[in-house]
Amino acid sequence: MEDSEATTRDRVRELIIEFGPITAADMADRLDLTSAAVRRHLAGLERAGQITVREDTTSTPRGRGRPAKRYIATPAAHPPAGEAYARLAVLALTQLGAEVGPEAIEEFARMRSDELAARYRAVVEAAGDDVHARAEALATALSQDGYAATSRPIGVTDTIAVQLCQGHCPVQQIAAQFPQLCEAETQAFSDLLGVHVQRLATLAGGEHVCTTHIPVTIPTRAEGMRVRP
Template sequence: MSAQSAVGHTAAPLDADSTRARIRALVVSQGPINASRLAAELDVTPAGVRRHLQALVAAGEIAERAVPVTGPRGRGRPPREYVATTGAQEHLPDASAELAVEALDFIASALGEPGVTQFADDRLAELEERYRPLVESSGSDVAARAVALAGALAADGYAASARRPPGELPLLQLCQGHCPVQQAAEKYPELCEAETRMISRLLGVHVQRLATIAGGGHACTTSVPLTAAPSPAARAT
């Protein structure tokens, strides 16, 4: 008896999620693989498998490609097979965060806090140089520079935005909804401090970090004054 007939319609959403996850796992481990083989492995109808495959392709987690055919090909749809994309890796175990913490532990034990701070600054140097032309092209207005920086961060996956907080204070808040180094930053706040210094240099004013995801906040929030003297770091730059 198939899983579909055994479970019934009321459990379809949960069963669909489970089946899709199993299809994704099989494509990762056994791809290239075709729909017929997946249907046989999972005891699901070929039509049902194809619906899940279409959803996974649309989500960017797997890719569809034509199967090379030697000799004459009959009528009908060309045979297709499926392989995993990098999007599928997001659903698999990832030890990179633990590795980053272990690397910082080693730096801290060998070089102490100054070594961690130097590493954090060096890590962001390339990012800062890449962002600088984008920020400077927006002119000298701090608000425009903050909007440009938020756009650059958003393009790199930080889910960033620049917004005016409630009230009439001449402030802007740079918010980042995603932290790619959260686990490491929870143990080593030097990573957040280095990022704050980078933001200050790029905007040319002294900014203040109000909250971080690593510190328990829902976002990394940086207060940017719109009427302030340039920071010492900005003047030096």
């Protein structure tokens, strides 16, 4: 029974990492659990400092009562990335910058992003020309590599943009000191998707998720709104 409880709590934690901010009701639906069971695990994760609450500030009318609680993961929720490895990588990059200059770190970041783009290019291109489909393919590929990524459409009636969210980053501790890694990764996403993307938030910068804004439609003076090719 204890093993089963721990496994379920891990599933709740992983769901929050991937889809947060997320409500207890959404988690119950996705995991096929009762609301009471989900709240029990949420309480345990809160006590462990692995999740925190973000109040729902959406303008959608909810009737009487308090807004639904939405849960996000804290840094303590993420699997250890290897403290010794992270320290060694930071030391090596620090020395590289001191010996050669900051341009060497930028070149290293570009090399890493080029490798990332090469690894995902076939999967993304197989999705066709639709930007939304390409973003979904990229999110799936990133998740398979441990980034807990999702593609979330934005828009009321028509999808006008997509947010690529990464709930986990294997190099978060290193990127916190060398943001060039995040900048180069953003450029790789832009190259893969064929549109200019914008990084809105990063785990390395202290947010609960890395968020990349991807335009799906663009305004034109003559046509009003046009889908990107």
